[in-house]
Ligand SMILES: Nc1ncnc2c1ncn2[C@@H]1O[C@H](COP(=O)(O)OP(=O)(O)O)[C@@H](O)[C@H]1O
């Protein structure tokens with residue numbers, strides 16, 4: 001085994017696949033999470049996020065491919081999970097025990113110095129005041145935070161969280177974001193999954209966008225925005241005439257009539273200036289002429305809405321199965 005240096009990459013995933021029968025839940029995923037990242041694993045429900053995290057945490061075996069946490073395979077060595085903590089879906093606790101008592105049980109399992117970190121962990125997640133209360137009476141947000149407190153007992157360098165803000169009210173979401181930011185500022189690398197773009201947008205420096213088990217984009221959100229480029233929106237009192245003028249204007253391209261107005265791209269601003277003059281001369285009064293960035297929301301949907309295509313592709317298979325069944329019945 002190669003010696004692992006502390007500088008080893010927190011998460012490296014290569015060609016990871018998980019199949020359940022015919023279903024490919026995780027489809028050749030490559031992922032690199034660098035030290036200090038708050039990495040967002042973003043995708044709609046059913047995209048394969050939880051399944052990926054389960055493999056990363058060594059909870060289930062990949063069908064193909066490999067995971068390395070700080071250079072170690074979580075399937076092969078318990079050591080790989082040193083300095084790593086997290087949970088998938090909801091953390092589980094004994095409802096009739098208090099938050100503190102639950103953490104004592106976790107600490108007893110973890111051993112080492114975990115027990116000494118109980119009070120500190122409760123403080124970090126903001127549960128010190130409620131630690132003596134039964135977990136059965138906790139809100140969803142408090143349970144999520146207790147789950148993070150349990151993870152912190154291991155003093156992790158890498159924390160993996162599966163949809164930590166899902167199901168929280170806006171206040172709870174904000175608290176969760178603040179907590180994750182605080183942990184990150186303290187030097188922890190964090191990977192979190194989410195189906196909510198807004199959650200990831202505010203928190204994560206890098207993202208992977210997953211669709212039907214596959215990575216559709218990986219990188220920074222700033223780069224994603226830049227890739228989408230920008231365009232202009234024009235609304236006038238005479239759409240038909242304006243469209244003709246815009247299409248004829250040198251330096252403009254991708255002229256398209258939309259419900260909002262006419263959208264177009266421009267190679268430089270002077271072409272846009274020339275357009276406004278041409279519109280006035282043509283007698284098409286300008287109601288609005290503005291620069292528009294594609295919103296991340298637009299990009300996210302364009303990257304993830306391909307699920308429909310996959311569904312459509314499934315149908316022939318169902319037909320084939322039906323045909324086979326009919327053939328067998330004959
Ligand atoms: N244990 C399992 N057996 C069969 N199918 C599963 C199992 N776990 C997950 N799946 C399927 O794999 C796909 C991805 O699921 P999941 O990883 O839970 O997605 P996400 O967390 O992104 O919502 C889904 O179609 C789900 O039904």
Ligand SMILES: [Mg+2]
Nearest residue numbers: 049050051163
């Ligand atoms: Mg999930």
